[in-house]
Amino acid sequence: MTSIILAIIIGAAFGATLDRVGATNPSLIGRMLNVTNLHLMKTILLAIGTGSILMFGGQMLGLVDVGHMSVKAAYIGVFIGGLLLGTGWAMSGYCPGTGVCAAASGRKDALFFIAGGLFGAAAYMVTYPAWKASGMLEDLAGGKVTIGTVPGAPYDGLTAMSGDVIGIVLGALLVVIAFALPMSLRTGGHAVPAE
């Protein structure tokens, strides 16, 4: 029951935040990806950096349970899947999370995105054995690995350096990039930053 209440609270906060930062708006996604307005890119980089610093800082102080980490495996299919997702993301202006939020916000095109997504996921369920047999789902570089070795985590590190310190350093780096990134890399009709 507690987990359902947390799902409602954190899920609702996530959905509302995605709306407020503009991530559920395909126009802002499109202008980020055609690099005419990087406002949303700066938001995302700052968010990942902030999350990283807080999480690893909290783990170092013993305030955050390391057991909550969930690292996904690295394999060739991650890159190929990333290429596919990126293509569809640019075409539609939606990714899975922002698509469902946009549909709930009244965007009709997002309903078509979700319908396509359900068919796409089903197509993967049916073709999964072929991918499995291809070897492209085999672990790369140890599979479920982090850059440093996180104390108390069940994941191997690519390096023996302290995963907590590395996490804070990389988080800080993302924050610096978020600040350093210009508002636009190309001129376009809507290169003006959002308020």
Next chain:
Amino acid sequence: MALNWKYGGVLLGLVFFLAVALVKPIGVSTQFVILDGILWNAINPDVVTATDDGFTSTNAYLAKSGGKYAESVAEPWNYSFVFVLAMMAGAALSVFARGGLSREERSIPELWRNTVGDGTAKRYAVAFIGGFIVLYGARLAGGCTSGHMMSGMMQTALSGYIFAAGAFAAAIPVAIFMYKEA
């Protein structure tokens, strides 16, 4: 208008932190598989079946990793599925609170209207095809923008960086080709 990136970024980062501090990292795309499984199992109840120590499926993907997806299909009122429903409610309330979207925007987003045109059939067809490719890719990769890119990079997971590299390597050229605003 969108929140200034400094506030928006910190706010979004806090939500990601809250999720991992209290429960686990955020992820969304798996729930498309779970909903597919629920629909499929409703049509053919033999797809997901109970075993002595859990659930399994006639579909190899639902049955993998000890049948954890099969279990979620059989018992969908779990954290991750409710999370996605709550996301939708949260986004809808937020949009409503700021006055809702215009009729034009609900039909076709502004950038699309400016660059591709105002035909709804084309927009909806491309949104459908885009959705198909996004979810096929997300399941192949084992996660999406939320699970791999944001949650993954936040945890310094190697897979998160690989995924982000692939996603932007494809998304940027496609968007530059498709959306040319005067």
